[in-house]
Amino acid sequence: MGRPNYKVGDTIVLKSGLTRTAKAEKRCRIASILPNDHGHVQYRVRFDAENFERRITEADIDTGKSPCEASPEAVAKSDGAGSWLKLSSIRIGK
Known part of the structure; x- marks a missing residue:
């Protein structure tokens, strides 16, 4: 239950x-x-008719009616996507 x-x-x-x-x-x-809260996956969602976001948990989602579900392989790849900081691109002046 800890993985999105x-x-x-x-x-x-x-x-x-x-x-x-x-x-x-x-x-x-x-x-x-969002980060897990005691093992529950949390999401920030937005309705088209609203100008703010709501916080929900995985238990709030109707899985029978929600068509787009990520495969476990895709979720595993996104977890190890890497850092935004590229150490090889840092130049140190002497």
Whole structure:
């Protein structure tokens, strides 16, 4: 349960009861993956009609209706993507 099943940019569907009204749109897009909280994967999501992001956990996602799920191989590759800092490109002046 500690690894994210979805990636940034995936469109997911939230379970009923998490939005304000029953008629509200439950489909949202993952904006970022947050650090785990006691083994629960957390995501920051955004609805198209809103100008702010919400924090949800993996348990809030309706997995039966969410079409885009990352494969475990893709998640494993993204975990070891490497650092943004390239040590070979640093020049030291003497």
